[in-house]
Amino acid sequence: MALEGLRRGIQGALGRLRGKRTIDEEELRAMVRDLRRALLSADFNVRQTKEITDRLERRMKEDEPRPGVTLQTHAMNIIYMELVRMLGAPKEIIPFNQRVLMVGLYGQGKTTTTAKMAAWWKRKHKLDIGVIEADVHRPGAYAQLCQLLEPHGIDVYGEPENPDAASIVKNGIVSLGNKDVLIVDTAGRDQLDEDLQAELLDIADLVKATETLLVIDAQVGQAAGPVAAKFHELVGVTGVIVTKMDGTARGGGALSAVATTGSPIVFIGEGERVEDLEKFEGDRFISRLLGMGDIQGLIDLAPEDLDQEEAMRLTERLMSGRFSLNDMSQQMEMMSKIGTVDRILSHLPAGMFGGLGAMGRSQKEQMQGNLERFKVIMDSMTSHEKDEPQVLKAERIRRIAKGSGVNEKDVRELLAQWNRSRKMMKGIRGNRQLRKQMKSMMSDDTDFELPM
Ligand SMILES: Nc1nc2c(ncn2[C@@H]2O[C@H](COP(=O)(O)OP(=O)(O)OP(=O)(O)O)[C@@H](O)[C@H]2O)c(=O)[nH]1
Ligand SMILES: [Mg+2]
Known part of the structure; x- marks a missing residue:
């Protein structure tokens, strides 16, 4: 992939944290130095490099990694956020007219x-x-x-x-x-x-x-x-x-x-x-650069990591018209873990996003369980199948169930969930008033009621 050198450089820097629960000043400084070198070799400018590394250094000192998150993952998340922010929001060209x-x-x-x-x-x-x-x-x-x-x-x-x-x-x-x-x-x-x-x-x-x-x-x-x-x-x-x-x-x-x-x-x-x-798309690009995969990157982000801009971008993507199985699992993932999006969506009518906005804690845990099962199932699908789940008819469903060691019923359940979510998304996209409100809600933080 592109930027192989930067990838290796960042991994080298992060490698210093492998298996560690704490890090002393000197080790931290060495890691930051490695990262600085990697960014400069990729031709990031000195100011940008300084901003990224300073922030990493400060947050490694000040922030406690959340429970269950290793120091290495914690650092990786910070770097991820910094690089994604730097690359700006993606833009989709709709290839028509x-x-x-x-x-x-x-x-x-x-x-x-x-x-x-x-x-x-x-x-x-x-x-x-x-x-x-x-x-x-x-x-x-x-x-x-x-x-x-x-x-x-x-x-x-x-x-x-x-x-x-x-x-x-x-x-x-x-x-x-x-x-x-x-x-x-x-x-x-x-x-x-x-x-x-x-x-x-x-x-x-x-x-x-x-x-x-x-x-x-x-x-x-x-x-x-x-x-x-x-x-x-x-x-x-x-x-x-x-x-x-x-x-x-x-x-x-x-x-x-x-x-x-x-x-x-x-x-x-x-x-x-x-x-x-x-x-x-900056987020996917960086996520792959860091070896996090497309979805993985979002999992361990703390709510405060997801600023408003990011939340807006995610919402726009959800509304962009594309809604594959990957989009759905990504959406579920965010819902179950990330407070910011959760908070935004909790303002929405309870039925929206398949009722995800109004979910309580135990429901979220249950969704987490579903999500893990869904992911295993999705691993047995081709990327074409994930992009266009409509093609999944009996024979393919049988193959996927076999491949992922679940019942056909589970595969069908995943598809049913996708279908529900997709319909919901369609409803949102088709409703201009609602879209407008969602957008304005993303851009300012005030509460308001939706007329539904
Ligand atoms: N390795 C690599 N080569 C590329 C890429 N894009 C273009 N090239 C090569 O770069 C050279 C110049 O590409 P062109 O598409 O002719 O560039 P251009 O901007 O149209 O050039 P002018 O019309 O002369 O201004 C060609 O030899 C391409 O094959 C790329 O992404 N990777
Ligand atoms: Mg030319």
């Missing part, structure tokens, strides 16, 4: 990423994607894009002989304008000189992009920050893609520097192949 404008400096991976995203949306969402090659400066840009996309059956519009980018875009929109998603690849620039700025602005005017995505090579490390800020000033960047995370140890710097500009990172590139694209 989108016009996407790709911008960036020379050789950063724009054309490759254009192809990757087109193939991604076609593959994952079965959508009709069109691509316009509007780079008139790089010889062979059109051929490069065609070559990448031909195997995926995606239409590319280009006029390799035409030196006028704006007219290509105009014709391209006429030709491909009714696609679900239209992506426009543009010329790279050495820096944002005036000619290219003017060309880019012309193209932006024509495309009227719903998303303007900046592509940056991770290799530039911290320098990604100023680049993102400049492009944002010029064309209004709505998201950033950090490429070549596979080829550099400095990716941490690029990710964090971009995040501090306020532009969300939407994808990362992890190789030259069209398939080497990954959707970027």
Whole structure:
């Protein structure tokens, strides 16, 4: 995975705590030093590194790990929270009725990423994607894009002989304008000189992009920050893609520097192949980086670790329209353990989230038990089955029950719970009034009654 060096560095630092119940000053200092070194090698800047390590040091001294939580897990949770906070909230691009404008400096991976995203949306969402090659400066840009996309059956519009980018875009929109998603690849620039700025602005005017995505090579490390800020000033960047995370140890710097500009990172590139694209969500990324898995990361967080922003993000995800078995178990996990979300949800009508908001202690314990059983069952499912539990018919249910050593009844119970929760989520999503209230509730802390 990306940032292998940082991963090893953090694990090395945390390794100093293995099996320990207490830690003395000197050991703590050594751990903090290791962590500092790991972050700096990943090109995090000095200030960010200091903030993270200072906070870790202070909290390791001041906070008691909660009962049952080892010192090592405690430290890992602190690092997790710090890194996730640094990377900012994720952003989802709903691939429908989108016009996407790709911008960036020379050789950063724009054309490759254009192809990757087109193939991604076609593959994952079965959508009709069109691509316009509007780079008139790089010889062979059109051929490069065609070559990448031909195997995926995606239409590319280009006029390799035409030196006028704006007219290509105009014709391209006429030709491909009714696609679900239209992506426009543009010329790279050495820096944002005036000619290219003017060309880019012309193209932006024509495309009227719903998303303007900046592509940056991770290799530039911290320098990604100023680049993102400049492009944002010029064309209004709505998201950033950090490429070549596979080829550099400095990716941490690029990710964090971009995040501090306020532009969300939407994808990362992890190789030259069209398939080497990954959707970027800071919490999942860090959780994997730390070897916590996708869900695990949330388990041991104390309520005070989950600030309002985080809680809001979780709620948004729950409302995002995607509701897989993983989402459900994650939701259950939070409900049963984490006070903040619990507190927020306790303001909601008792029936919402399958009644989770109104649960008492013993019910929570019971849910914890269910959750553990559900997890064992889910371990015997393929990721496709977890994403789309509808496919689970009798034969698969039998296989899963066998694989996880439970009764078929238990598998069906899991599915029934999922179905109930999903319906509930649908109800929330369909109710605009309610959504609005949930959002405003997340953004200010005042109590209010919901009209249900
Ligand atoms: N290892 C790796 N290589 C990548 C990745 N993304 C792009 N590349 C390579 O980087 C080189 C430049 O990529 P392009 O897509 O042509 O970059 P560009 O921004 O379109 O370049 P110009 O059009 O010349 O400005 C190519 O050799 C790509 O294969 C990535 O995520 N990982
Ligand atoms: Mg290109």
